[in-house]
Each structure stands twice: as structure tokens, then as C-alpha cells.
Amino acid sequence: xxxxxxxxxxxxxxxxxxxxxxxxxxxxxxxxxxxxxxxxxxxxxxxxxxxxxxxxxxxxxxxxxxxxxxxxxxxxxxxxxxxxxxxxxxxxxxxxxxxxxxxxxxxxxxxxxxxxxxxxxxxxxxxxxxxxxxxxxxxxxxxxxxxxxxxxxxxxxxxxxxxxxxxxxxxxxxxxxxxxxxxxxxxxxxxxxxxxxxxxxxxxxxxxxxxxxxxxxxxxxxxxxxxxxxxxxxxxxxxxxxxxxxxxxxxxx
Amino acid sequence: xxxxxxxxxxxxxxxxxxxxxxxxxxxxxxxxxxxxxxxxxxxxxxxxxxxxxxxxxxxxxxxxxxxxxxxxxxxxxxxxxxxxxxxxxxxxxxxxxxxxxxxxxxxxxxxxxxxxxxxxxxxxxxxxxxxxxxxxxxxxxxxxxxxxxxxxxxxxxxxxxxxxxxxxxxxxxxxxxxxxxxxxxxxxxxxxxxxxxxxxxxxxxxxxxxxxxxxxxxxxxxxxxxxxxxxxxxxxxxxxxxxxxxxxxxxxxxxxxxxxxxxxxxxxxxxxxxxxxxxxxxxxxxxxxxxxxxxxxxxxxxxxxxxxxxxxxxxxxxxxxxxxxxxxxxxxxxxxxxxxxxxxxxxxxxxxxxxxxxxxxxxxxxxxxxxxxxxxxxxxxxxxxxxxxxxxxxxxxxxxxxxxxxxxxxxxxxxxxxxxxxxxxxxxxxxxxxxxxxxxxxxxxxxxxxxxxxxxxxxxxxxxxxxxxxxxxxxxxxxxxxxxxxxxxxxxxxxxxxxxxxxxxxxxxxxxxxxxxxxxxxxxxxxxxxxxxxxxxxxxxxxxxxx
Numbered sequence: 047x048x049x050x051x052x053x054x055x056x057x058x059x060x061x062x063x064x065x066x067x068x069x070x071x072x073x074x075x076x077x078x079x080x081x082x083x084x085x086x087x088x089x090x091x092x093x094x095x096x097x098x099x100x101x102x103x104x105x106x107x108x109x110x111x112x113x114x115x116x117x118x119x120x121x122x123x124x125x126x127x128x129x130x131x132x133x134x135x136x137x138x139x140x141x142x143x144x145x146x147x148x149x150x151x152x153x154x155x156x157x158x159x160x161x162x163x164x165x166x167x168x169x170x171x172x173x174x175x176x177x178x179x180x181x182x183x184x185x186x187x188x189x190x191x192x193x194x195x196x197x198x199x200x201x202x203x204x205x206x207x208x209x210x211x212x213x214x215x216x217x218x219x220x221x222x223x224x225x226x227x228x229x230x231x232x233x234x235x236x237x238x239x240x241x242x243x244x245x246x247x248x249x250x251x252x253x254x255x256x257x258x259x260x261x262x263x264x265x266x267x268x269x270x271x272x273x274x275x276x277x278x279x280x281x282x283x284x285x286x287x288x289x290x291x292x293x294x295x296x297x298x299x
Numbered sequence: 300x301x302x303x304x305x306x307x308x309x310x311x312x313x314x315x316x317x318x319x320x321x322x323x324x325x326x327x328x329x330x331x332x333x334x335x336x337x338x339x340x341x342x343x344x345x346x347x348x349x350x351x352x353x354x355x356x357x358x359x360x361x362x363x364x365x366x367x368x369x370x371x372x373x374x375x376x377x378x379x380x381x382x383x384x385x386x387x388x389x390x391x392x393x394x395x396x397x398x399x400x401x402x403x404x405x406x407x408x409x410x411x412x413x414x415x416x417x418x419x420x421x422x423x424x425x426x427x428x429x430x431x432x433x434x435x436x437x438x439x440x441x442x443x444x445x446x447x448x449x450x451x452x453x454x455x456x457x458x459x460x461x462x463x464x465x466x467x468x469x470x471x472x473x474x475x476x477x478x479x480x481x482x483x484x485x486x487x488x489x490x491x492x493x494x495x496x497x498x499x500x501x502x503x504x505x506x507x508x509x510x511x512x513x514x515x516x517x518x519x520x521x522x523x524x525x526x527x528x529x530x531x532x533x534x535x536x537x538x539x540x541x542x543x544x545x546x547x548x549x550x551x552x553x554x555x556x557x558x559x560x561x562x563x564x565x566x567x568x569x570x571x572x573x574x575x576x577x578x579x580x581x582x583x584x585x586x587x588x589x590x591x592x593x594x595x596x597x598x599x600x601x602x603x604x605x606x607x608x609x610x611x612x613x614x615x616x617x618x619x620x621x622x623x624x625x626x627x628x629x630x631x632x633x634x635x636x637x638x639x640x641x642x643x644x645x646x647x648x649x650x651x652x653x654x655x656x657x658x659x660x661x662x663x664x665x666x667x668x669x670x671x672x673x674x675x676x677x678x679x680x681x682x683x684x685x686x687x688x689x690x691x692x693x694x695x696x697x698x699x700x701x702x703x704x705x706x707x708x709x710x711x712x713x714x715x716x717x718x719x720x721x722x723x724x725x726x727x728x729x730x731x732x733x734x735x736x737x738x739x740x741x742x743x744x745x746x747x748x749x750x751x752x753x754x755x756x757x758x759x760x761x762x763x764x765x766x767x768x769x770x771x772x773x774x775x776x777x778x779x780x781x782x783x784x785x786x787x788x789x790x791x792x793x794x795x796x797x798x799x800x801x802x803x804x805x806x807x808x809x810x811x812x813x814x815x816x817x818x819x820x821x822x823x824x825x826x827x828x829x830x831x832x833x834x835x836x837x838x839x840x841x842x843x844x845x846x
Contacts (some may be wrong), residue, residue, distance in 0.1 A: 053843055058756065058842055059346070059757045059758075060757065060758040060842055061756040061842050062753060062754055062756060064596060066300075071377070076416060076844055078345060078346050078756065078842040078844065080345070098492050145300060155311070174514075217727055233466075233467065233468060234468075235468045235470075236457045236468055236470055237435075237470070238457070238470045238473065239433060239436055239454055240303040240305075240472040240473055242433065243431075244307065
């Protein structure tokens, strides 16, 4: 089984995000970035499949500007065998949507005959939660999203436990398939220094949108990005009758 | 489990101004002489520049030598100083002091920078030149050869649970062996602390301050790019050393102000709350007017060297040397250390390079080169400024001494004043002082500590042993709380130390290690030196953006 893992470079989760004064997007220049946490989890699961001899090769993929190479190097250090960088410039990247990324992944999966596409369930910057589903749609492959457990069923199927609103759902999917990783799937390993050094020698294949016949026409338009309204302070109340009175005053009851 | 290892010609611990300048200089020399030199820099921050915090108003004398054509490159050193003022603040008033060439704080010709961005740029240049830079890896253990010389450093093991047991992801650290190891950890480096002790390098105790800094985006109408000011006095009391800086910088069209406050850690009153003194300073009418209508976008703190010349240890040891602030090379009278740090790194490189083929390099020439350079010359000239503030008259005596001896004689007086005991021993018992009142944060100009810490982007893997280690677990309650009213809860800029109700009657110390912003103040000021800061898993700590 050959696995394609998508990894996205996002603003680090611990950093406080600021909206640009022109309200078109958030400030990203010079802000610390790292690999999308759900993608780390997807990568870890893929590497585990390889270590259990169920997968033969793990290829990491990222679409974005030159800086995305850092994320791909980290992926190589964490166990991917090869990496593919679909490079676009900063201006183009601002307009890239899950629709385009899904197209690119679908094309790669088909052309290079991958058996499994493994993505994070969503990116922590846009929270779109669309790419995995769109890829499955483009390829007409089965999908198992929000995976919290992945087991093999022979060599042709996977048994996936999914996190859903009511609890857990276990389904069987036939390969080739698309999986997206949820938080509790695993705990990603560290990229150790020796592995980072070895990763410098692993190949990163460069591709352009043209190579994949990618159409980057915008499907959506961002009208405005703004900060959430500032939280107003709360207040303590003496007892339940006062609480009820205050709630009525505020029109909540 | 055995550790992997690799060999380098030079290993540099710390990717700040001194470490990266040393790496770049080595590669420049290698290129000049057509030699291959393998240089490695390890840095605990997740990215180069993420743990850098400084004002900063820098002199470019070292940069001029490292990259003579820097003005044509895209290094983010773009804002020259255009006007400056110095004043003494009183509760409501402001007494201006004259600014003229010759005083330590004369800044004409200097540049205001976001040092984190400059360091990031230098790091990228170093990588382009072939330096192997590994960020997210902390040095944890110094390695020694059979003969006692330094062999290199090992990075820390990862994947250890809070109770010390190995987790699933446990991995041993890696050993980095080198012919020459440079310690460039900045102020109060944790491995440097070990080296100073092991080789008995300290001549006089080092002395420190804690520096707070916030970055503000202000009302464009109030922005005066290139304007800088420094103040002394309020809210600190006579006899307490400290003061502020306020720099207006235009950064890619953004009207920014870097504002900060340094408090000498030799303070005696255990009731001083360093964070709240800084917040209080901002409420002064002449200060708040810069910030009103603006937005705070960054916050951080870091210990800073105040010891200067008297505190510079022996810098060379078998197998390596100490560069930058780890060696107390910051000039507190000028409030500048970047140019000295960079120059020391460059000079270390020049001392090391001729011996590059030896199996162990002890760069004896480094100290000679440093003494002949502007670094030690200016440290020597200003050596009496800081100690002169320790006389009974506080900043009054300090300014008087400084104006007489520095301006007229530039430090030629034959005597050298000393700092005395180390900072932690100067703290007095709480009986001698009274608790202090501080204004509540208003949420516009002043803020509470936890909101501030959130702005640093700091985080650490939660399930790991606390990196703030105590030699004796009983001392916080038995000594710190009892005798000094728990000063650690008052000097930590990140709310790491909290005294909370314990199981029996009384309070116990809770260490919120996850908040730590790696400032090193606790390691310095703990009265009995019971707190030992060690490196947490690499990649943790603040994520400063251009601070």
C-alpha cells in the first residue's frame, strides 16, 4: 500500500492571531508557523502502518510557497520516505482554497497510483474540514473521516472507527480510500535530531500547478476578516433569585 | 540506550546574535581560505528569533564588520534614531535631562530594530552559507573528554512523562561532538552556569536585571518614527535601580512602539512585584499619551546583564569559550549588548579558525582579541556607572557620579567600584519592608499577567517533568514564604510560581512550568539559589515575533 499524506503549514496554535488593518486576512509575515496538528496525526498513523508492514511507502505532499519546504522536511524527519512540493508564490497562495488542494491531491493520487490518501480532518487556520471529502468526491473513492482508530482487514480493506456526534461509529472501507485524522487517533512522535539530519538527504520533488493541470480559479470570495467582539466582563450575583432577575433583565429568560 | 552522535568542527550552543555571528564569521573565513569547516548551531526555540527579546536600539559597529554592505541587503535594520530624550519621572511630573555626545545614552547614529527579526535574518544567512542550524533542540548536558576538556553537548531526551517515566514516544537526545564548543546562551545560560562552576571561571559574581517589553501598534497621529526616550525614577523608589525605554519604530508601514522597563535584581524589598511596577510605569501621564488609542501586540521579559566589566568571567576554557551575554558582555550604562555580543562571536571565530585542524581547540587568543576591541574598552570605560547607583542616594548619586566621571573623564578613574554580594543575597527579610499597593489593570494601557503571558505564545508539552527544578522541595514554604513572603510569585513575569492553599493549613508552592517564558529571573533571584532552571523539551517556550 502506498500512502499520500497531505501536510499544511499553518500559524502555530500557541500564537495570538492578529487581523490585518485592511481586514482582508490575518497577519502571517514573520509569525511562527508549524505543521497542522491534525496532519501530524495523519502522518504518524501512516508511519505506524508502514512500521507494521501494511504500507510500503509514505509520501508527504504540501501546496504552498517556498517556506512549505520546512514542513515537508519535518514530515521526512518524522518518517515519510519522499516529499512532493507543489509550489505557488505568496500572492497566489492567498487565494488557494480546499477545492484546489483537493484537485491537486486527487490528480497525484490517480497519476501516481496511491492506495490511501491520509489527511488531517481540518486545518486549524480555516477550520474548513473539506479537503478530504472533496478528494474522495473527485476520485469517487470511499472516505472515512474523523478517524480515531485505524485497523487493516486483510490487504483490501480498512476498518476505521470514527468520532461522530453521538459517540463512535465503526465502518469498513475498501481500498483505495481517503481517511482524515481526528485528535485521538494517536500521539505523534518527535522529530529527533538524527532523523532531521537524515531527512536533509531525502528527496523533495518539485511540481508546478501546470504540471498537474491545476485550475486555480476562485470558487469563493472573502468579504471580510474581523476579530470576534471583545468579551464583556461578567459579574457575581448573591443568590438564585438575583440570578433569575438579571437573566430576565438581559432578555435571556 | 545509547545516543546517536555526530562530529563537527565547531558547535555553537544558542542561535542568538553572538552565536549566529560566530557561525557566519567562521564560514566567511572558511570561504576566504578555501577550507571546509563544519559548523553547527543548536537553538532551543522552535524557530530562530522566537526566544529573542530586546528593546532594541543598536549600534551597528559589529554589523558593519560582519556585512559591510548591510545597508544594501534586506536586513530589517531600517529605522535610524531621529530624536531622543532622557527624563526622571516623578509621580505626576517629568524632569528632563540633557542629552549630548559623551553620555552613555546618546543614541545619534543608532538604529531601532525588532531584534527577533534581525536574528531571524542572520539565521537565514547562516544557513545559506552552509551552517547547520537546528532549532527546537535544547542543549541539556555538557560532554567532556577524558582530559576534562569540553567535547560537545548532548540535546535532551524527549518523551519523558511528568513523573519521570518514559512515554511511548521516548527518544534519547543526540550527542554533538566538536573540536570547539561556544556557549552563546544569552544572559544566565543554563549550561554556561555549569561551565563557570566546573572550570572556576567567575572572578566576581554577575549581577542582573529583569527586562520587560511590550510591542504596541499605536495611533498613527501620535507616531514619531525614530523617537526614543529613556526614564529613571518613578515608579521605582530611590535606591532601586531601574528605568524605562520607549522607541518609536516604523516597520513596513506599521506605527509601532517598543516600550519596556528594567528593574535591577539587586533589589532588597521582597514585596516588589516586577510585572506590576512595569504596568504602573505606563500609567504616567507622559508615557500613557503614546499608548492611548493603540493596541498591545506583544509582551515578553528576559533577564539582562548589569554586571558589565567587573562580572566578565574568564571566557576561555579547555575545548571552547563563552560569547555574548552569557559572558556578561552587555553594557548596561548604554543599555546595549547586541553589538558586543556580535563582536565577541566574530572575534571568537577569528581566534578559532587558525587552529581549525587541531583535534581540540582552546581559543586562547579570543580574550586578547576581545580586550583589544571596542567591547572590553567600552565596558571598562563605563564600569563604574552601574555600581555608582548603589550608594545611599540611588539615582541621584548615580547621575552625579556618572556626569562627573564618565562625561569628563570617560572612565579613566583608577578605581573600580564593585557590585558586592550576588543579587539573591541582597534580598532582605519581609519584616524590614511593607507590602506594596499597585493599581488594578485597566485593560487598555495596563493588563493582568495571564493575559500578558498569552501574548507570548508560550507553550510546553504538558506531560513532561517541570524544568524549574528545586534542590530542596521544602525551602519554598519553609524559607521563601516564611522569611520573604514568597518573592518568586512577585518577580516571575509569567505567573509560573503561585502560592496556593495546601493540604494542611498554610500555603504551598505550585509551579506552573507551562507558562515559563525562559527569562531566567528565578534562577538568579531565588534567595537560597534553590531554583535551578534547566532546559525543557526543545521547541517549547515563547514564540516571540520580532521582539
